[in-house]
Amino acid sequence: MRQVNMLEAKTALSELVAAALRGEEIVIARANKPAVRLVPVEPVAPVRRFGWATGKISVAEDFDAPLDAFSSYR
Template identity: 55%
Template sequence: MQMDIAEAKAKLSQLVAAAERGEEVVLARAGQPVVRLVPAVPARPRFRFGVAAGEVKHVPDFLEPMPDDARALWD
């Protein structure tokens, strides 16, 4: 979002909130971009459930004891 500095004075709290949400906020003078408003501390990415759905394969015998011949390789 781009806004003229004169208008931004009246809406500063809204612009700060928008920048905190990750929106790009640019302040302009006479229609020319002058500064970009960014958060002082980057927002932590939110955990998204299901982002790795289908990526992890279930191994049914994972917790079963190893066969003797395979275990012998580790001894």
């Protein structure tokens, strides 16, 4: 655990952020008392909504019907 005071955190913020992203635990102190912990943000997984395209997609009745001899040349 690395503890830094508020003034050092102000002057070296980008370095402290990089250290936190590497996995180091950074604690910012005020008057030598721990005040906050600097941690990376966890990525949020997208929410999947089933059925969102219901009624928007249609398949032709002859979708899987055999093709005629000339349709493969188009």
